[in-house]
Amino acid sequence: MAGTGKRRKLKEYADPNIGFAWLRLFGAITVVIDHSSPLVHPERLTIFPASWHASPGYVALMGFFAMSGWQISDSWERDPSWWRFSGRRLLRILPPLLAVVFVTTFVIGPLFTSLTVGEYFADQQTWRYLVGTSLLFLLQHLLPGVFDDNPYPWSVNGSLWTLPMEMVGYVLVLVVGLLVAFGVTRYVVLPVLAGLMVLDGMFQATFGFQGNAGSLIEVPIGSMVSFMVPFAIGMVIHTFRDRIPLNGPAAIVLFAGWIAAHWTPLDRYLLAISASYGAIVIAHHWPTWFKADGRLVFGSYGLYIWAFPVQQMIIAAGVHNQWVLMALAVPAAYLCGVASWCLVEAPTQRRLRKYLVKPKPPRQPRPPSPRPPSFAEADTVRFSPVARPPAGRRPPSMRVR
Known part of the structure; x- marks a missing residue:
């Protein structure tokens, strides 16, 4: 009966990577x-009322980092090579x-700047943005004259600010x-998490x-x-997945504990723990019927990094x-995410990851086939006292039952 229940669960839930993607x-x-x-x-920080002191986007980011902590730890465990691990991470994010x-x-800059095209490309900030943002840790938020007339002119792409932190998480796993x-x-992950929480x-x-x-x-x-706190929680859950049950x-x-303690000093810790554990539990209990073509669900990274400039362009076109x-930006950003996956991410993974494949273990030489026994050896085996049944008794296979 236990085996039947296990098979039922395996059929009921999809591969966790499908859940993580969704x-x-x-x-x-x-x-x-x-x-x-x-x-x-x-003047607002989030779509929620200010009196709630909460942000659905911030909760989602907590879940993002926890899922990364789990998945990146899993990637390292499957192939603990520092250079292949680093190469895979760079190929994924860059x-x-x-x-x-x-x-x-x-493209976007020259179209939406208040400067002339010549002035735009002559401005040093244009090149600081190009180089610094490409390097992540020198992230820039402004392009000269771009979206200056929008209500939020302080960033061309504000979503990119979390990417350097994701890279720090990769280094932590390494x-x-x-x-x-x-x-x-392996218990070293526990003081790492404790230090981050302090x-x-x-x-x-x-x-x-x-x-x-x-x-x-x-x-x-x-x-x-x-x-990094939810990222480390994801690492801990993965490290001790043999001891930590993933229970709905x-x-x-x-999650209810976080809501109840929202106005207390425990709020920040319970938010990280509940968002992290909840995201990993949901991913591991994703129903098999709720799946789709990978091209339709693997574009979350592209959606995330394209959405902010898409929203700024929609606002510049007159939407306030x-x-x-929301109604315009969500489908537009989703299409950008699908395009990013199909045109950039999947092709680079396919073409370049082949150089980072874990080498196969060397094939062990096949043992020599046994030499057929000589007539004397065969005769010894056939008529040895060990092989012969005791007198007066039949072998068990020949007894009449």
Whole structure:
């Protein structure tokens, strides 16, 4: 009966990677919806009322980082090679980023700048944006004259600010993975998580405040630590997946606990824990019937990095109602995500990842076929006292039952 139940569960739930893909897609759409309000009403931070002190986009980002912590840890475990791991991570994050940065600089910028084309390309900020944003940790937000007349003129692509933090998470997995490979216990992830939670409590970053720890180049340290907490939680759940059950009712209880403690100092910790655990649980309980062609669901990264300039262009075209902006931006950004996957991400993965394939173990030489026994050996085996049944008794196979 136990085997029957296990087979039923395997048929009932899809591969977790399908669940992760869908959740990332829904999370990216949530961020687009949440950005629509401050882009037309800059005095607001989120689509939720200010009195709620919560942001659906921020919760979605917490889930994003937790899923990354799980999946990137899984990638390292399957192939613990520092250079192949690094190559795969760069191939995943850079080609779509470079595509959006180049299109923004050389197409969107000249079309939407208030300067002449000559003035635009003569401005040093144009090239600072191109180079600095491509390098991530020198991230720039402004292109000269671009979207200057929009209600939110302070960023051409505000969504990119979390990508350097994602790269920091990759480094975290690499460092922990190398420590374990050199003999350190896997429990090392627990003090890493504890240290991040202590720092998060000190820096006090939230969805509306980047913390009081300053910046690492162009990356706010407080926000980076806040997002590394769910990333590390994802690492912990993956490391101890043999001991941590992924239970739906437990995820609901954690989420309810966060809601109940929302106005207490426990809020920041319960948010990270409930969003992280909940996202990973849902991904592992994704129903088999809720699947689709990969090209339709694997474009969440492209959707996320294209949505902000798409929304700014829609606003520049005259749309200043947040609900109309949502209705137009979500499908437009989704199509950009599908195009990014089909034209940039999948082709680069297919063409370049073949150089990062884990080498197959060397084939073991086949043992020599046994030499056929000689007549004397065969006769010894056939008539040895060990092989012959005791006198007066039949072998068990010949007994009459």
